[in-house]
Amino acid sequence: MSTVTVVEKPMKPQPEDFREMFEEHYDLIYRTAYSITRKSEDAEDVVQAVFLYLLGSQRPPDLTKNPKGYFYRSAVNLSLKTVRRRERYTLMGSSERFDGSAKAADSDGNEEMDGYLWAAIAELEETSAQILILRYIHGQSIAEIAKVIGTTRSTVAVSLFRSRARLKKLIRASQLGEES
Numbered sequence: 745m746s747t748v749t750v751v752e753k754p755m756k757p758q759p760e761d762f763r764e765m766f767e768e769h770y771d772l773i774y775r776t777a778y779s780i781t782r783k784s785e786d787a788e789d790v791v792q793a794v795f796l797y798l799l800g801s802q803r804p805p806d807l808t809k810n811p812k813g814y815f816y817r818s819a820v821n822l823s824l825k826t827v828r829r830r831e832r833y834t835l836m837g838s839s840e841r842f843d844g845s846a847k848a849a850d851s852d853g854n855e856e857m858d859g860y861l862w863a864a865i866a867e868l869e870e871t872s873a874q875i876l877i878l879r880y881i882h883g884q885s886i887a888e889i890a891k892v893i894g895t896t897r898s899t900v901a902v903s904l905f906r907s908r909a910r911l912k913k914l915i916r917a918s919q920l921g922e923e924s
Contacts, residue, residue: 762795762798762799765795765798765811766795768811769811769812769815772812772815772816772819773790773791773794773815773816773818773819774787774788774790774791775882776816776819776820776823776877776881776882777790777791777819777822777823777826779877779881779882780820780823780824780826780827780862780865780877781823781826781827781830782858782862786823786826786830787823789826790819790822790823790826791819793822794818794819794822797818810891810892810894812892813891813892813893813894816874816878816892817870817874817893820870820873820874820877821870824865824866824870827862827863827865828866857915860915860918860919861911861915863914863918864910864911864914864915864918865877865911867914868907868910868911871893871903872903872907872910873907874893875889875893875900875903875904875907876907876908876911878892878893879904886900886901886904
């Protein structure tokens with residue numbers, strides 16, 4: 745006699761489920777994306793991309809196990825890709841008209857340092873960047889981060905230590921105009 749194995753096929757989110765997910769997680773995704781990209785347009789694009797992906801694909805297993813973690817990781821990953829893509833574009837032609845605004849923006853040096861910081865974060869591995877952002881932008885504890893990421897507190901603590909050291913190195917290299 746033969747046996748039959750039933751494999752549960754992942755389902756696409758239903759419209760009512762999708763609406764609930766959108767309403768429940770929109771703020772988290774938007775805040776996370778905005779904290780990384782620093783542009784509301786890019787943050788909106790990230791939110792749209794996350795939910796468009798869900799509409800066109802099967803429900804990922806992470807979505808049912810840890811929806812907050814899934815949406816957070818998706819927002820961070822897409823935001824970092826947006827920042828990296830933005831860095832690849834170069835200004836073509838005359839830059840004279842942009843020089844005045846750049847001087848005004850850099851007058852206190854904070855925006856320049858902010859740029860160094862986000863460029864350095866974009867160079868980190870995705871999990872390391874996620875942990876740093878959860879800790880220092882969203883103010884979450886190490887235990888909360890471990891739950892969202894799905895790892896142990898000690899792994900989060902070690903990652904924070906190493907990521908901060910890597911950030912310092914990347915920022916110094918950026919300030920000196922070096923490649924890391």
